[in-house]
Amino acid sequence: MKAGQWDPKQQKVVINDIPKPSAGPGQFLVKIQSASLCHSDLLMEMRPDETITLGHEGVGNIEAIDAAAEGKGFKVGDAIGFGYFIGCCFECEGCQVHNLRCETGKSRLQGFAVDGFFQEYAVVDWQNAIHLPKNLDMSRTAPLFCAGITAFHSVDSCELKPGQWLAVIGTGGLGQYAVQYAKAMGFKVIGLDVNDAQLQVAKDLGADAVFNSMTNKNYVEEIKKLTDGKGCHAAAVYSAAYAAYAGAPDVLRTGGLLMVIGIAPKGLDFINTFDLTTGRYRVKADSTSIPQRMPKAVEFTGKHSIQPEVEFNKIEDLPRMVADMHAGKADKRQVVIF
Numbered sequence: 001m002k003a004g005q006w007d008p009k010q011q012k013v014v015i016n017d018i019p020k021p022s023a024g025p026g027q028f029l030v031k032i033q034s035a036s037l038c039h040s041d042l043l044m045e046m047r048p049d050e051t052i053t054l055g056h057e058g059v060g061n062i063e064a065i066d067a068a069a070e071g072k073g074f075k076v077g078d079a080i081g082f083g084y085f086i087g088c089c090f091e092c093e094g095c096q097v098h099n100l101r102c103e104t105g106k107s108r109l110q111g112f113a114v115d116g117f118f119q120e121y122a123v124v125d126w127q128n129a130i131h132l133p134k135n136l137d138m139s140r141t142a143p144l145f146c147a148g149i150t151a152f153h154s155v156d157s158c159e160l161k162p163g164q165w166l167a168v169i170g171t172g173g174l175g176q177y178a179v180q181y182a183k184a185m186g187f188k189v190i191g192l193d194v195n196d197a198q199l200q201v202a203k204d205l206g207a208d209a210v211f212n213s214m215t216n217k218n219y220v221e222e223i224k225k226l227t228d229g230k231g232c233h234a235a236a237v238y239s240a241a242y243a244a245y246a247g248a249p250d251v252l253r254t255g256g257l258l259m260v261i262g263i264a265p266k267g268l269d270f271i272n273t274f275d276l277t278t279g280r281y282r283v284k285a286d287s288t289s290i291p292q293r294m295p296k297a298v299e300f301t302g303k304h305s306i307q308p309e310v311e312f313n314k315i316e317d318l319p320r321m322v323a324d325m326h327a328g329k330a331d332k333r334q335v336v337i338f
Contacts, residue, residue, distance in 0.1 A: 002015060002016075002338075003015070003017075003118060005054060006054055007051050008051065013322050015315060015318065015319075018119070020121050022064075022123070023064050024123060025068045026125060027069060027123045028062050028063075028064070028124050029064040029065075029122075030062060031338075032058050032060040032121060032338050033059055033060045034058065034059055034337050035058040035116075035335070036055075036057040036147075037057075037325060037330075037336075038143075038173070042326060052111075053111070053118055054111050054318070055336075056084035056110055056116050056146055057142045057144075057145050059132060059138055059141050061080070062076050062078045064076065072126050074131075079134075080132060081141060081142075081144060081145045082128045082130070084109060084111060085109060086107075086109075086110055086114060086123075088102035089103070090102075090290075095290065096290065098289065099291075118336060119315075130291070132298075132302075133303075135302055139310075139335065139337055143177070143310070143333045144307075146288050147177055149289070149293075149297045150289075151175075151238070151261075153286040154236050154286045155181045155185065156181070158234040158257055158259055159257060160185070162186030164233040165227050166182050166187045167236070168189055168192065168238065169238060169248055170237060170239030171238075172195075172238065172331075174238035175193070175198070175238040176198075176202060176309060178236060179202050179207050180304075180306045181306065183206040189208050190210070190223060190226065191207040191209070192210070195331070197331040198331050201309055201331060211223065213247060220250045220251060230253040231250075231254075231256060232251050232252055233257070235249075235256065235258055236261055237258070237259065237261055238261050239262045242264050242265065242268075245260075245262075245264055245270070246268075249270070249275070252281045254281075256281050256282070257281065257283075257284060261285070271283065309333065310332055312337055317336070321336075
């Protein structure tokens with residue numbers, strides 16, 4: 001089968017022919033229908049010194065079910081989405097927080113530590129799988145299983161009421177999902193980015209206002225005017241840029257919530273205990289989280305027919321897709337169709 005892999009010796013993405021995998025204990029073999037490229041896929045240094053299949057966002061149809069995974073509510077042919085952790089117990093105290101914290105020490109991240117989803121077939125642990133809503137276009141649904149679910153959890157955890165203001169900082173793939181979820185929940189949305197093309201997508205998806213924080217030097221004042229002179233009730237940062245975080249408190253009203261999503265390359269040293277103890281703002285964080293939280297996100301996505309703007313590609317396009325994302329040319333989620 002074809003697979004898009006990172007070759008550490010050549011230091012580049014290559015397309016290889018590799019053997020088709022088989023379902024192990026408690027696993028499904030999945031015929032991948034589509035897989036999407038996430039910004040974190042560019043972190044090649046996180047991978048072992050061996051050739052490995054990229055990709056941690058995927059959807060597909062069950063091809064085979066291991067005996068230990070039978071009777072779990074799935075059958076061959078089912079259209080499913082799935083998380084990207086494999087090998088963890090899904091039951092311990094650590095797994096109830098995040099599967100990366102599994103107390104067995106056996107948790108592995110697909111696309112990083114073991115083969116991911118930019119290949120024609122892949123294996124997934126049954127605990128990580130969920131049925132896809134029939135009204136969603138499967139070709140556009142792969143980003144849901146990292147970007148989408150993360151965006152849903154983050155917006156849902158912002159403690160907002162309908163009519164309140166949310167600043168979506170970083171309007172790439174994650175932020176575009178967040179705009180849609182926030183509007184479906186009845187919130188008012190301001191998009192912030194340095195990329196005008198991504199801001200336009202956010203506007204097209206329903207953002208009430210968008211601002212280029214690099215070219216518009218008065219964006220903070222303009223946001224305050226939009227929000228009764230006080231600022232947003234919450235600001236969710238979907239960018240990994242330190243500057244995106246450093247500017248976030250300025251758009252918040254007193255007691256507003258800073259939601260941490262993007263993984264910045266260094267610590268957030270602008271946060272200090274005086275600001276927190278005197279209520280200048282509050283801080284929370286969220287993520288793709290655990291399988292037990294997936295149903296709420298997937299059900300809401302299906303109910304409101306929320307899907308991302310995507311660009312369709314073939315597996316042979318993966319090296320170019322990675323190069324485009326590195327160069328900041330990817331305005332939409334890039335998806336490989338198998």
